[in-house]
Amino acid sequence: MTMVSPPRTxxxxxxxxxxxxxxxxxxxxxxxxxxxxxxxxxxxxxxxAILAPEKIQNQxxxxxxxxxxxxxxxILIAIPIGIAVTRKGLPRLKGFLVDTLGLAQALPxxxxxxxxxxxxxxxxxxxxxxxxxxxxxxxxxxxxVGLEQxxxxxxxxxxxxxxxxxxxxxxxxxxxxxxxxxxxxxTAIVINIGMAALAFLIGGGGLGETINSGLKLDRNPAILIGxxxxxxxxxxxxxxxxxxxxxxxxxxx
Amino acid sequence: MSEPLIRLENVTKSYxxxxxxxxxxxxxxxxxxxxxxxxxxxxxxxxxxxxxINRLIEPTGGRIFLKGEDVTDIDSSQLRxxxxxxxxxxxxxxxxxxxxxxxxxxxxxxxxxxxTTARVDEMLELVSMDPAVYRDRYPKELSGGQAQRVGVARxxxxxxxxxxxxxxxxxxxxxxxxxxxxxxxRLQQDLKKTIVFVTHDIDEAIxxxxxxxxxxxxxxxxxxxxxxxxxxxxxxxFVENFLGSGAILKGLTLKKVRDIDLHDIPALxxxxxxxxxxxxxxxxxxxxxxxxxxDHKPLRWISEASLNRTTQPIExxxxxxxxxxxxxxxxxxxxxxxLQSSVGMAVVVDRSGKYLGCCSIESLASLIISDGGGTPSx
Numbered sequence: 001m002t003m004v005s006p007p008r009t010x011x012x013x014x015x016x017x018x019x020x021x022x023x024x025x026x027x028x029x030x031x032x033x034x035x036x037x038x039x040x041x042x043x044x045x046x047x048x049a050i051l052a053p054e055k056i057q058n059q060x061x062x063x064x065x066x067x068x069x070x071x072x073x074x075i076l077i078a079i080p081i082g083i084a085v086t087r088k089g090l091p092r093l094k095g096f097l098v099d100t101l102g103l104a105q106a107l108p109x110x111x112x113x114x115x116x117x118x119x120x121x122x123x124x125x126x127x128x129x130x131x132x133x134x135x136x137x138x139x140x141x142x143x144x145v146g147l148e149q150x151x152x153x154x155x156x157x158x159x160x161x162x163x164x165x166x167x168x169x170x171x172x173x174x175x176x177x178x179x180x181x182x183x184x185x186x187t188a189i190v191i192n193i194g195m196a197a198l199a200f201l202i203g204g205g206g207l208g209e210t211i212n213s214g215l216k217l218d219r220n221p222a223i224l225i226g227x228x229x230x231x232x233x234x235x236x237x238x239x240x241x242x243x244x245x246x247x248x249x250x251x252x253x
Numbered sequence: 254m255s256e257p258l259i260r261l262e263n264v265t266k267s268y269x270x271x272x273x274x275x276x277x278x279x280x281x282x283x284x285x286x287x288x289x290x291x292x293x294x295x296x297x298x299x300x301x302x303x304x305x306i307n308r309l310i311e312p313t314g315g316r317i318f319l320k321g322e323d324v325t326d327i328d329s330s331q332l333r334x335x336x337x338x339x340x341x342x343x344x345x346x347x348x349x350x351x352x353x354x355x356x357x358x359x360x361x362x363x364x365x366x367x368x369t370t371a372r373v374d375e376m377l378e379l380v381s382m383d384p385a386v387y388r389d390r391y392p393k394e395l396s397g398g399q400a401q402r403v404g405v406a407r408x409x410x411x412x413x414x415x416x417x418x419x420x421x422x423x424x425x426x427x428x429x430x431x432x433x434x435x436x437x438x439r440l441q442q443d444l445k446k447t448i449v450f451v452t453h454d455i456d457e458a459i460x461x462x463x464x465x466x467x468x469x470x471x472x473x474x475x476x477x478x479x480x481x482x483x484x485x486x487x488x489x490x491f492v493e494n495f496l497g498s499g500a501i502l503k504g505l506t507l508k509k510v511r512d513i514d515l516h517d518i519p520a521l522x523x524x525x526x527x528x529x530x531x532x533x534x535x536x537x538x539x540x541x542x543x544x545x546x547x548d549h550k551p552l553r554w555i556s557e558a559s560l561n562r563t564t565q566p567i568e569x570x571x572x573x574x575x576x577x578x579x580x581x582x583x584x585x586x587x588x589x590x591x592l593q594s595s596v597g598m599a600v601v602v603d604r605s606g607k608y609l610g611c612c613s614i615e616s617l618a619s620l621i622i623s624d625g626g627g628t629p630s631x
Contacts, residue, residue, distance in 0.1 A: 157344025159309055160417075161357045161407070162334030175348050250348035252391030 016246055023239040027232050034228035041221040050213045050222040056229070062205035063233060066124065067193035070131035074139050074188050077132070079181065082143025083169065094144060101137040109134055109195045117202040127204035131195050135188035142184025146177030179249045186241035193234045207233070256321060257282035258447045259415060264305055264315035266298075275301045276472040278315070285414070286445040290462035292452055294495070298472030299451045303417050306449060307336045319415070334361050337408030337416035337446070341423045343400045345392035351377070351403055352388040358411040376406035381436065398429040405437070409444070416448045423452065434460060455496060459484070460506050467492050480507055502585070504621075510587050510601055511580035513620050515610030518598070520545050521555060523568065530567055531560060541596060544568065549607040551577060551600045577602045578612070584620075587612055 085094035104112065109130075116130040150173050158168045200208035207230045214222030261281040267274035276298045283289045291299040304310040306317065308329040316325045324332050345354050352373045359369045374384040380402040392400060401421060408416055422430040438461065441448065452458055458465050459480045466477040469491055476488035484504045487493040496503070519533050519542045534542055534557040544553040544567070555571040563570055572595045578587050579602060590599040591614050598613045 151342075151344070151347075153340060153342030153344035154346060155344075156309070156342075157338070157340060157404075158346070158357075160307065160333060160338035160340065160344075162330050162332075162361050164330045167361075172346060252348050252350065252393060 016242075019242045020239065020246070023235045023242065027235040027239070030228045030231050030235070034225050034232075037221050037224045037228075043221060044219075046217055047214075047219045047222050050210055050217065050219060051225060056207075056210065059205060059207045059209055060229065060233065062124075062199070063193060063196045063207050063230070066127055066131065066196035066199055066204060066206055067189060067233075067237070070128045070135065070192045070196075071185065071189045073128060073132040074135050074192075075185060078136050078139035078184075079143050082140050082147065082181075083174075086144055086147040098137070098141060098144070101133075101140060104133050105137050107134075109198055110201070113198055113201055122203040124199070124204045126202055127196070127199040131192045134195060135191040138187040138191070139181070139184040142180050142187075143177065146180030146184075147173050149180065150176045175250050176253070179245065179253070182241070182245045182248055186238065186245060189241055190234050190238050193237050194230065197230045255284065257318075258285040258320055259283040259306060259449070260318040261302075261305065262316045262318065264302075264312045264317060266301055266305060266310060267313050273471055274313075276305060276312075279472050279474070281466065281474070281477075283447055283449055285447050287463040288441060288448040288450055288461055290450045290452060290458040290465045291468055292455055292458040292465055292495075293468035293472075293475075295453055297468045297470055299453075299468050300419055302468070302472045303419055303449055303451050306415075307333045307338060307417055309333070334358055334411065335413055335415070337411075337413040339401075339404050339408045339416065339418040339421045341420040343404040345395075345400055345403060345407070347392050350389050350391055351395075354392065354403060355407045355410050357407055358413075362411055364411075372410060376410050377403075379409070379440065380406045382406075397425050398433060401425060401433065409446075414447055416446045418448060418450045420452055421450075422457070423454075437461075456503060456506065459503055467495055505584040505588060508584045508620070509580060510578050510582045510584065510612060513584070513587075513612055513616050515601060516598065516613045516616055518543055518611040520551075520608055521567075522549070523547055523552070525567060527560070527567055530555065531557070534560065541598075543574070543600060543608060543611065544571065545608050551602065551608050554594075554596050556596070572596070574600055577606075579604065580609070584617060588614075588617060591617070 081097065085097060107115075112134055113127065113130045116126050116133070120126040120129065154172060154176070155168055158172045159165075163171065196204075196206045197208040197211065199206040200212050207226055210226035210229070211223050214220065214224075214226060259282070261279055264276060264279045264281075265274050266276040279302060281302075291302060293299050301310055305312050308317070308324075311329070312325065316323055318324065319332070319335075345351075346357070352370075355373045355376050356369045359372055364372070373388065377384040377387060382399065382402055387395075387399075387403075392403070395403065404421070408418075422433050425433060434457065450458075450461055452461070462480055464477060465480055465483055467475045467483065469475045475495075476483055476492045481504070483492065484496065484507075487496060518539065519537045521530055521533060521542050522545045524547075525544070530542070534540055534555065540557040542555045543551050544555050546552050551574045552568065553571045553573050555567065559571045560567065574594075576590050576593065577600045578590055587599055591597060591612070598611045600611050601609045603609055
């Protein structure tokens with residue numbers, strides 16, 4: 001059986017290439033739509049005031065801060081928990097956690113933000129916690145799946161060679177789980193950037209303010225442009241995560 | 254015999270919630286330089302026993318000694334770095350190159366870089382893989398057989414005295430398996446490692462083992478002895494059933510072609526005159542001769558009848574010899590060749606392909622009958 005390894009590499013590069021192409025294409029399409037709205041619709045002074053460059057810039061920065069801090073929080077919480085529950089002795093906790101967090105994701109984000117507002121009050125901190133709760137599951141689930149899909153023979157061989165449990169975790173299991181874990185982080189980042197548009201509800205700022213002002217003042221171009229900007233930001237970060245996913249994947253896989 | 258290199262003393266492994274222990278009160282000695290094969294039906298606890306030796310499974314009772322030292326309670330990771338370990342699924346680290354895989358234990362032991370690199374290349378050569386070609390490849394680029402070669406190289410990299418092998422060739426196709434087994438036996442002749450080898454395949458056990466321990470449920474030793482003794486004198490019905498039918502045929506793998514008396518079949522060296530050939534054939538009791546080329550390599554079977562039947566040149570009469578044997582081949586190989594051969598005999602040649610003689614089914618049969626599957630050959 002001279003079983004030559006299947007040409008998996010070729011197929012995955014095709015998939016990866018698509019992965020890297022789709023998000024930019026959508027971002028460009030959205031940018032064109034946004035530009036068309038800006039150029040061809042009736043822009044009055046109120047709309048101009050809503051879309052003032054320094055405002056938009058601030059809101060974008062706020063959105064990014066919200067998206068990143070909530071994602072960082074998720075990574076700091078979900079990965080250690082994912083590691084802990086895949087160790088021996090905690091298998092029951094695993095099911096419980098996945099179920100509970102699934103529930104958190106089933107709640108509407110809107111409701112979740114308001115719920116946290118009633119506990120922690122207004123402000124950016126509350127938004128970050130709410131977003132983190134909402135996007136914890138993909139990272140946690142992918143950490144668990146990523147660690148559990150590591151070939152048991154590889155772990156057994158590592159133990160048999162004389163790796164300690166800690167060495168097996170850091171030198172074998174985690175590197176091999178990286179692609180799956182990053183896929184989860186990517187989902188979380190996109191969720192967080194998108195959901196950050198709801199932060200304005202409880203004084204968290206972000207591009208949601210532009211959309212909200214547009215709604216309140218009945219300025220459709222402002223609503224559209226705000227929405228387009230949120231979507232483009234999410235797509236850009238999806239693209240950047242795809243790039244990261246590609247380069248952080250261990251060689252030989 | 255001398256002090257055993259590995260000693261399991263009343264070792265027990267039982268799992269909570271199960272009544273019968275997986276390994277019950279097992280005492281087993283493994284001597285330096287031998288290949289001890291643990292063989293038994295599935296679920297008999299042979300793999301568990303193997304993993305008790307390097308304490309991948311912690312015993313619930315008894316003591317384990319390595320070179321006279323009690324290793325039952327020492328740090329198990331440290332212990333395992335001194336013991337090579339090869340498993341059926343190989344378990345190469347997919348994110349590391351072949352060189353990095355082989356360097357695993359040297360790196361754990363803190364060898365310097367130059368020594369490790371040199372050792373990696375040495376190991377690749379040992380398992381017949383070109384370091385320049387394979388050093389920087391990744392495991393997914395290897396075939397099953399190549400992967401297990403690397404697995405063996407990795408296990409041997411830090412030069413452990415002891416090697417534990419859990420069905421190492423079990424997932425490899427029969428042809429490659431046979432080749433790997435032979436190569437491994439040749440390696441072992443030089444390396445003289447102390448090896449505990451687990452298999453469920455009695456034929457592999459007979460081929461690989463200096464001693465075989467046949468285990469029944471709970472890792473209880475039904476019989477432990479050399480393959481020859483087990484084949485000719487099974488301890489009980491369990492062993493007999495496990496050996497299956499045809500123990501004598503299995504015994505053929507234990508003997509080599511050089512153990513039987515070669516049949517004296519006259520050889521005709523090219524160029525040869527027809528008259529001379531006929532004279533030789535007439536004198537030969539089998540009325541058969543082997544035609545050799547000028548380098549003494551066998552070409553064809555020539556019989557008196559075939560020579561008389563045609564007027565063709567002598568190098569075109571008779572039947573071609575397509576397959577030959579060497580003295581190191583087993584009698585099982587020999588039997589196969591003889592059955593395929595058109596004249597019921599097989600030619601034996603030396604390493605350079607020069608004709609040595611022939612062996613026939615009769616000589617094989619007389620050897621089997623004379624000692625009933627008995628004495629070892631090596």
